[in-house]
Amino acid sequence: NAGVTQTPKFRVLKTGQSMTLLCAQDMNHEYMYWYRQDPGMGLRLIHYSVGEGTTAKGEVPDGYNVSRLKKQNFLLGLESAAPSQTSVYFCASSYGEAQPQHFGDGTRLSIL
Amino acid sequence: DQQVKQNSPSLSVQEGRISILNCDYTNSMFDYFLWYKKYPAEGPTFLISISSIKDKNEDGRFTVFLNKSAKHLSLHIVPSQPGDSAVYFCAATNYQLIWGAGTKLIIKP
Numbered sequence: 001n002a003g004v005t006q007t008p009k010f011r012v013l014k015t016g017q018s019m020t021l022l023c024a025q026d027m028n029h030e031y032m033y034w035y036r037q038d039p040g041m042g043l044r045l046i047h048y049s050v051g052e053g054t055t056a057k058g059e060v061p062d063g064y065n066v067s068r069l070k071k072q073n074f075l076l077g078l079e080s081a082a083p084s085q086t087s088v089y090f091c092a093s094s095y096g097e098a099q100p101q102h103f104g105d106g107t108r109l110s111i112l
Numbered sequence: 113d114q115q116v117k118q119n120s121p122s123l124s125v126q127e128g129r130i131s132i133l134n135c136d137y138t139n140s141m142f143d144y145f146l147w148y149k150k151y152p153a154e155g156p157t158f159l160i161s162i163s164s165i166k167d168k169n170e171d172g173r174f175t176v177f178l179n180k181s182a183k184h185l186s187l188h189i190v191p192s193q194p195g196d197s198a199v200y201f202c203a204a205t206n207y208q209l210i211w212g213a214g215t216k217l218i219i220k221p
Contacts, residue, residue: 040213041213042203043156045209101209102158104155106153
């Protein structure tokens with residue numbers, strides 16, 4: 001009964017390094033999302049996907065890329081990490097657009 | 113421009129009493145509203161929702177009220193229990209979910 005699984009849970013990067021965050025869901029959801037959460041702010045949508053092979057920009061897409069090659073996986077990439085990308089990243093999935101989203105437990109990312 | 117605002121960063125309530133969490137929004141196009149609960153080191157979990165065609169929705173101890181003319185919604189928890197201590201987020205959508213900054217609820221024994 002995994003739901004939404006995010007890996008890794010923690011990561012420290014140096015400025016300019018690249019990395020990929022993995023999100024996997026086992027609920028056969030069409031929609032998947034990547035958010036970031038910063039202190040004193042709500043979750044902000046980075047990118048989302050409405051189905052396998054599709055991606056779209058959210059509120060704060062700059063500096064990130066995503067891919068949805070398989071329905072159950074949604075990858076978030078940082079090509080050249082910057083200190084401003086230090087944040088907690090959450091992945092979520094849902095059946096449809098206005099349906100409740102199911103979240104992973106987050107990835108805490110620090111960029112030095 | 114914050115379209116969804118939770119003006120109280122924190123709220124402390126005695127166990128057994130009613131907890132009222134508030135949320136204001138600015139976009140009259142929002143047609144669906146949700147409340148999520150978040151414990152430390154975990155992702156948010158869905159709690160309760162309400163469509164803009166309704167003004168109230170109940171689920172056990174949780175009730176959400178929507179006042180469209182005031183662009184205001186509230187979450188009532190009664191009676192409050194220690195396990196309710198968490199951060200509560202309201203969110204609103206017409207096609208994309210917009211989140212408030214959250215209110216930390218502390219239930220005192």
